[in-house]
Amino acid sequence: MLNPDGSTTRGRLIRDREGIKFEEGEDSKEEFLFSPGLCNSHIHTGDSVIKDPPYLPLEKLVSPPDGLKHRILESKGDEEKITAISGTIELMRYSGTSMALEFREEGIRGIRIFHRAVNRIRNPPEFKVLSRPSSTPEGEELLKVSDGFGMSSTRDHSFRFLEELRKLCRKEGRLFAIHAGEKDGDDVDPALALDPDILVHMVKASPSQLRMAMDEHIPICVCPRSSVFTGNIPGKKILGMLGEYDSLLIGTDNVMINAPDMFREMEVASKLFFRDDYAVLRAVFNPYNLFQKKIEEYLIFDLKSPNFFNTSRIASSFVRRCSANDLIGLIGKNGFLLRRKVFKE
Numbered sequence: 473m474l475n476p477d478g479s480t481t482r483g484r485l486i487r488d489r490e491g492i493k494f495e496e497g498e499d500s501k502e503e504f505l506f507s508p509g510l511c512n513s514h515i516h517t518g519d520s521v522i523k524d525p526p527y528l529p530l531e532k533l534v535s536p537p538d539g540l541k542h543r544i545l546e547s548k549g550d551e552e553k554i555t556a557i558s559g560t561i562e563l564m565r566y567s568g569t570s571m572a573l574e575f576r577e578e579g580i581r582g583i584r585i586f587h588r589a590v591n592r593i594r595n596p597p598e599f600k601v602l603s604r605p606s607s608t609p610e611g612e613e614l615l616k617v618s619d620g621f622g623m624s625s626t627r628d629h630s631f632r633f634l635e636e637l638r639k640l641c642r643k644e645g646r647l648f649a650i651h652a653g654e655k656d657g658d659d660v661d662p663a664l665a666l667d668p669d670i671l672v673h674m675v676k677a678s679p680s681q682l683r684m685a686m687d688e689h690i691p692i693c694v695c696p697r698s699s700v701f702t703g704n705i706p707g708k709k710i711l712g713m714l715g716e717y718d719s720l721l722i723g724t725d726n727v728m729i730n731a732p733d734m735f736r737e738m739e740v741a742s743k744l745f746f747r748d749d750y751a752v753l754r755a756v757f758n759p760y761n762l763f764q765k766k767i768e769e770y771l772i773f774d775l776k777s778p779n780f781f782n783t784s785r786i787a788s789s790f791v792r793r794c795s796a797n798d799l800i801g802l803i804g805k806n807g808f809l810l811r812r813k814v815f816k817e
């Protein structure tokens with residue numbers, strides 16, 4: 473078993489009435505590698521209808537309401553969106569994602585579209601869905617059907633409106649997440665003033681802003697491939713601080729920009745950002761602690777597969793080299809959700 477701290481433990485997976493669990497045992501053969509299901513802490517599945525736009529500055533691409541993404545979303549019908557989102561969810565599943573934080577745009581309509589897309593998939597990952605209201609009354613309605621709010625930058629909304637939404641989440645015990653420090657630090661101080669439950673990006677925050685967020689123990693989700701795409705690569709100091717932060721999270725961000733595949737994210741996070749496979753693993757599995765979730769699904773890899781054979785460090789091969797193609801099984805409380813052929817010796 474690959475543990476979230478990068479160590480490995482010998483043993484086997486046992487299925488009983490309560491579900492699947494790992495049992496330690498020195499006598500087990502070293503044949504397969506198990507890991508907890510992966511967690512994607514930041515995804516927008518809503519833009520699955522627009523894949524791979526040209527390289528454009530961040531505002532032209534995603535800023536509401538006039539960015540390319542929002543103009544295209546406006547022009548697409550619900551059915552088209554549902555089909556695209558359900559395809560994305562299936563892809564997440566077959567690349568080992570068990571848990572994800574969905575940042576949903578388009579208010580109530582967006583939530584309806586998402587639920588219909590999830591219902592089309594037999595065994596979807598477990599989603600926490602953060603919605604985005606455009607008014608306080610809509611926010612009140614949205615908290616009945618979502619797990620909280622996932623707002624874009626403080627640049628895009630009036631601060632009073634964000635304060636009202638923050639209050640609503642606190643009253644109802646829901647999550648309040650916000651994007652900040654994606655291209656510069658200008659929106660970080662107002663975001664911190666809202667005392668959010670999750671900050672997304674923060675790669676262009678100043679070291680003192682980042683320190684402030686960390687002193688408040690606010691989980692920070694970085695999206696390395698998305699930052700590379702928009703040209704917002706953090707400096708060494710910020711990366712060093714983030715890499716050591718115990719509440720770091722990792723997400724794949726917009727499906728428009730990146731395939732929702734955590735293996736690809738892990739490789740970039742390690743090689744280009746943190747140069748530390750253990751920091752990446754901790755960040756990928758952190759949501760189990762953060763949301764106090766029991767591990768209920770395990771991924772299965774064949775240690776004889778070309779990518780693991782002759783590895784000098786299993787944790788590093790898992791982060792830097794492993795791909796969805798290496799995944800031979802995904803097992804949860806309902807049995808196998810995915811089963812592929814085993815490599816021959």
Ligand SMILES: [Zn+2]
Binds near residue numbers: 514651
């Ligand atoms: Zn985002």
